[in-house]
Amino acid sequence: MISQTAIHHLVEKLGAKNVLFEKEDLLVYGYDSTPGVHHLPEVVVFPSSNDEVCAALEIAHREGLPIVPRGSGTGLSGGSVPAEGGMVVCLSRMNRILEIDEENLTATAQAGVVTLDLFNAVAAKGLFYPPDPGSQKISTIGGNVAEDAGGLRGLKYGVTRDYVMALSGVLADGSFIRTGGKSVKDVAGYSLRDLLVGSEGTLAIITEVTVKLIPPPKDKRTFLAYFSDIRTAGAAVSKIIAAKIIPSTMEIMDRTTINCIEDYVNIGLPREMAAMLLIEVDGHPAMVAEEAAGVQAILEEVRAAEVHIARDAEHANQLAAARRTALSALARVSPTTLLEDATVPRSCLAETFDEIERLRVKYRLNVGTFGHAGDGNLHPTVLCDERNHDEMARAHAFYNELYEKVLQLGGTVSGEHGIGLAKKEYLRRQIGPGGVAVMRRIKQAFDPQGILNPGKIFTDDEQCADVRIEEGFRVSR
Amino acid sequence: MSHDEPMGNFVTRDAPAYEGILQCMRCGFCLPTCPTYALTGRERSSPRGRVALARAVAENRLEFTPAVKEEAFFCLDCRACTTACPSGVHAGEIMEACRSQVHEVFPTTGLAGGLRRFILGKMVPSPELLETSMIPARLYQKLGIQWLMRHSGLLKLAPRWMEKAEGMLPPLQAPLRTQLPEIVPARGEKRGRVAFFLGCVMTLLYAEVSRQTVRVLAHQGFEVITPKQQKCCGAPHMNEGDPETARSLARHNLDLFLDLDVDAIVTDCAGCGAVLKDYEEMLEGRADHARLALFREKVRDISEFLVEVGLRTEDLRSLDLSVTYHEPCHLCHAQGISTQPRKILKAIPGVELREMKESSWCCGSAATFGLKFTEESQQILDRKLANVAATGADALVTANPGCHLQLAWGLRQAGMEQPVLHLMEVLGKALPE
Numbered sequence: 001m002i003s004q005t006a007i008h009h010l011v012e013k014l015g016a017k018n019v020l021f022e023k024e025d026l027l028v029y030g031y032d033s034t035p036g037v038h039h040l041p042e043v044v045v046f047p048s049s050n051d052e053v054c055a056a057l058e059i060a061h062r063e064g065l066p067i068v069p070r071g072s073g074t075g076l077s078g079g080s081v082p083a084e085g086g087m088v089v090c091l092s093r094m095n096r097i098l099e100i101d102e103e104n105l106t107a108t109a110q111a112g113v114v115t116l117d118l119f120n121a122v123a124a125k126g127l128f129y130p131p132d133p134g135s136q137k138i139s140t141i142g143g144n145v146a147e148d149a150g151g152l153r154g155l156k157y158g159v160t161r162d163y164v165m166a167l168s169g170v171l172a173d174g175s176f177i178r179t180g181g182k183s184v185k186d187v188a189g190y191s192l193r194d195l196l197v198g199s200e201g202t203l204a205i206i207t208e209v210t211v212k213l214i215p216p217p218k219d220k221r222t223f224l225a226y227f228s229d230i231r232t233a234g235a236a237v238s239k240i241i242a243a244k245i246i247p248s249t250m251e252i253m254d255r256t257t258i259n260c261i262e263d264y265v266n267i268g269l270p271r272e273m274a275a276m277l278l279i280e281v282d283g284h285p286a287m288v289a290e291e292a293a294g295v296q297a298i299l300e301e302v303r304a305a306e307v308h309i310a311r312d313a314e315h316a317n318q319l320a321a322a323r324r325t326a327l328s329a330l331a332r333v334s335p336t337t338l339l340e341d342a343t344v345p346r347s348c349l350a351e352t353f354d355e356i357e358r359l360r361v362k363y364r365l366n367v368g369t370f371g372h373a374g375d376g377n378l379h380p381t382v383l384c385d386e387r388n389h390d391e392m393a394r395a396h397a398f399y400n401e402l403y404e405k406v407l408q409l410g411g412t413v414s415g416e417h418g419i420g421l422a423k424k425e426y427l428r429r430q431i432g433p434g435g436v437a438v439m440r441r442i443k444q445a446f447d448p449q450g451i452l453n454p455g456k457i458f459t460d461d462e463q464c465a466d467v468r469i470e471e472g473f474r475v476s477r
Numbered sequence: 478m479s480h481d482e483p484m485g486n487f488v489t490r491d492a493p494a495y496e497g498i499l500q501c502m503r504c505g506f507c508l509p510t511c512p513t514y515a516l517t518g519r520e521r522s523s524p525r526g527r528v529a530l531a532r533a534v535a536e537n538r539l540e541f542t543p544a545v546k547e548e549a550f551f552c553l554d555c556r557a558c559t560t561a562c563p564s565g566v567h568a569g570e571i572m573e574a575c576r577s578q579v580h581e582v583f584p585t586t587g588l589a590g591g592l593r594r595f596i597l598g599k600m601v602p603s604p605e606l607l608e609t610s611m612i613p614a615r616l617y618q619k620l621g622i623q624w625l626m627r628h629s630g631l632l633k634l635a636p637r638w639m640e641k642a643e644g645m646l647p648p649l650q651a652p653l654r655t656q657l658p659e660i661v662p663a664r665g666e667k668r669g670r671v672a673f674f675l676g677c678v679m680t681l682l683y684a685e686v687s688r689q690t691v692r693v694l695a696h697q698g699f700e701v702i703t704p705k706q707q708k709c710c711g712a713p714h715m716n717e718g719d720p721e722t723a724r725s726l727a728r729h730n731l732d733l734f735l736d737l738d739v740d741a742i743v744t745d746c747a748g749c750g751a752v753l754k755d756y757e758e759m760l761e762g763r764a765d766h767a768r769l770a771l772f773r774e775k776v777r778d779i780s781e782f783l784v785e786v787g788l789r790t791e792d793l794r795s796l797d798l799s800v801t802y803h804e805p806c807h808l809c810h811a812q813g814i815s816t817q818p819r820k821i822l823k824a825i826p827g828v829e830l831r832e833m834k835e836s837s838w839c840c841g842s843a844a845t846f847g848l849k850f851t852e853e854s855q856q857i858l859d860r861k862l863a864n865v866a867a868t869g870a871d872a873l874v875t876a877n878p879g880c881h882l883q884l885a886w887g888l889r890q891a892g893m894e895q896p897v898l899h900l901m902e903v904l905g906k907a908l909p910e
Contacts, residue, residue, distance in 0.1 A: 024544040025519070027533050028526040033503050046518070073520070074505045092518055114509070138505040264563045328504040328563035335499035 002042040006063045010045055013055040018046040029088045032073040032080045035336050036386060037421050041082040046093045050176060050207050057174045060087045066454045069201040071112060071143030074135040076339060077420030079147055079200045083455040089205060091142050097121050104182045106165055108210040111142025128216035130157035134324045142206045148198030150416030152320060155374035156248040161197045166210035172447035177204060200418050201453040203446040220282035221292045222310035222319060225299045226273040230254055233275040234350035236302045237373045241346050245294050249280040250374030251323050257370040260329040265322045273305060278323055326370040334383040338395050342406045343415030346376040355405045356380050363394040377415035419457045484535040488581045491720045493574040495535050501528045501566045507558035512839045512857050513551055521548055524558035524568035531571050541582045549575035553843040556810035576718030597719045601709050602726055608652045611681050615649045638848040645886045653684035661691055661701040668698035668786060669740040676746035677709050678878040689905030690745040690779055696908050697789055704733055710749040716844045727756045731772050742775045743782050745901050747877035750778040751811035778808060780817040780900060788824050793907040795827035801870035802830060804837040805877030818876055818900050825907045831868040842883030858887045866893060876900045
């Protein structure tokens with residue numbers, strides 16, 4: 001337990017309203033958006049400057065408390081769940097955009113700035129920050145960097161990592177670190193910046209982010225294509241890529257997902273169709289026209305059941321917004337939505353859909369699949385009830401077998417959600433014990449005492465402890 | 478609402494249903510839409526946090542503690558999170574159900590408890606008692622005591638909520654219920670027959686607004702029946718955690734209105750409309766389902782009704798008025814009525830609608846929230862007033878008495894000149910004599 005003295009010191013340094021320790025507060029900082037994992041911290045702090053982060057870390061150090069950074073708690077692998085208790089450092093009050101540099105095309109923001117707020121602020125100056133995770137209205141830029149978040153535009157524009165130019169943060173020992181800069185080229189030593197991106201809060205607490213901005217596309221066209229079987233949709237995706245067309249967005253939704261979204265948004269999505277692709281091409285108007293014609297020709301060639309073009313920008317935005325609600329909308333069907341993040345080389349999409357279907361039947365599960373088809377990044381989501389132990393066991397068997405296939409195909413166990421608590425064992429299968437050992441040595445170099453977000457990505461002891469996803473809000477380990 | 482034994486540390490049958498709580502998968506889509514979370518930045522005052530607290534209580538991981546009680550009442554019940562929730566979680570209703578636990582777990586005794594029981598259990602359910610209770614307030618205004626109080630600074634000595642409540646009182650008239658004929662004939666070509674549900678706040682504080690609503694309905698070709706025996710819709714009781722009295726009021730109104738041979742049951746109060754549409758759920762298993770469904774089928778907000786039947790605009794006068802529209806939470810979030818009021822405004826000749834930013838963000842009134850949490854309510858109101866001011870519109874239009882009171886008070890305090898008008902007052906001005 002944290003001592004009263006430590007609480008007193010924290011209050012002194014950060015102010016009473018920035019230090020929470022009542023049980024009701026601890027309860028609601030013990031989760032993120034990952035199903036089934038929950039653990040109470042001992043204290044939650046809200047620093048509003050680098051100095052306050054350092055001060056909080058120093059006190060945590062003295063108390064021997066694990067430290068878990070948190071943004072808005074929208075992560076999907078348990079990254080911000082304080083799995084071993086300790087201090088949650090919530091960066092939501094460090095939410096200022098510090099600079100939009102129109103000469104160098106960069107923006108610098110504190111970690112707690114909401115992704116969409118950053119997007120809107122740079123858009124107002126005629127600039128474009130492309131990464132757009134499904135939770136962009138809620139998630140913070142710091143959280144995006146820590147998890148290397150992807151999004152709908154990943155296919156053409158890449159993911160968060162591709163835009164991070166510089167990072168500032170605080171290391172486990174309370175020292176300040178700054179890595180990268182506004183220079184387009186930078187090969188000065190190891191790229192610590194790239195190590196920190198996607199480190200899930202295990203190497204440092206990121207407090208400030210400088211991102212690269214680009215000019216926005218001048219034109220875009222949005223297609224909706226309906227399919228009477230999902231395999232054809234997969235084939236369409238592979239053919240479009242093979243035709244050397246890179247749409248900005250190529251999203252897939254299966255029938256279950258279409259129906260859940262339609263229940264929520266009611267915009268006339270095709271309930272009876274097996275699958276739907278949302279495709280967007282953007283860029284210079286001449287190129288958009290050419291690529292749109294190419295996409296249309298391929299959709300006709302593979303015999304998509306119907307092809308529609310968005311009426312206007314507003315309609316296109318409405319469709320993208322609807323797609324962003326997919327995961328949450330699936331939660332309408334059942335109390336528990338177990339979502340995975342399997343990613344395969346794009347040429348293997350159709351095969352992966354077949355495998356998902358085969359396993360769905362084998363394990364008698366209700367599965368909704370959606371995802372970034374153009375990236376080969378699928379989110380097969382098992383709709384289940386955590387109170388039904390038999391069903392949960394089948395769900396885990398389903399993923400176990402699916403990941404075997406994904407790895408066989410040369411894919412990855414996580415495209416964009418991270419390893420966190422949920423996928424440690426799968427990571428080991430993917431990169432082998434040697435890979436885990438190197439990662440552990442890197443972790444040791446940054447955080448010798450292992451106090452930053454312990455229990456994530458891999459466990460501290462040699463063997464990977466078995467993470468049990470228990471029912472409800474209970475301790476995950 | 479659950480009919481089974483309450484789960485975990487909940488105590489009464491009106492506890493939140495566990496299935497509804499489990500529906501939340503904690504995606505956080507609600508966070509940016511919650512006015513109280515925007516104020517505190519504290520997860521427990523967000524819809525996701527509140528539902529998690531309810532879940533912890535249901536799972537015996539948390540007692541029904543004073544902090545849970547506080548959050549249940551700190552929730553504005555504005556339902557913005559319901560609109561934003563892709564999973565279909567009703568955090569506002571879950572908090573209403575938590576409020577019903579409060580009086581079991583922390584019973585109020587003595588004068589305060591007695592007063593609460595008298596107001597909710599006796600006074601509000603009786604139109605006559607309610608009307609009588611307003612006589613002192615009317616005298617207070619008529620005899621010039623109000624002028625004296627406001628100018629003497631005496632009110633500054635009272636608690637803040639009392640000063641605010643006094644300041645919110647609009648100029649009072651005699652209650653409309655006793656004056657309105659039970660049948661008002663249709664004008665022009667008759668299109669149908671409707672019942673008018675006259676809300677308590679409307680009849681007592683905004684008699685002139687509802688008078689216009691009836692006038693509009695008649696002008697639109699509807700015969701209007703306003704049954705004198707109607708009682709409070711039950712919204713204050715649901716809000717204060719007294720579902721039992723709410724249900725008995727609902728049963729009374731259900732029987733009264735279903736006995737009338739009408740095409741629709743129309744109200745001009747967003748709060749009443751939302752609860753009337755909820756009777757089906759409130760009385761599920763306690764009244765005949767077919768009757769509940771029939772009642773639900775007939776309830777309409779006035780703007781919803783007018784757009785559905787098609788607004789007759791041939792003989793409307795031109796107004797030369799720019800307006801901005803504040804969406805009452807219980808209209809846009811609780812009933813999903815957002816386009817209809819705008820369609821009506823745009824159909825009135827000479828009216829220019831200037832959209833404000835965040836038109837569907839709560840004004841901070843929220844039943845008694847504005848009096849219980851005066852400071853927080855003021856911060857929410859300030860945000861709204863800034864958005865109103867930015868439009869430069871001549872008038873602020875809304876469609877709910879709670880918002881009306883709060884906004885009129887706020888504009889006056891801020892020295893802003895725009896009047897607050899109910900949508901039906903605007904339409905009423907455009908009607909031929």
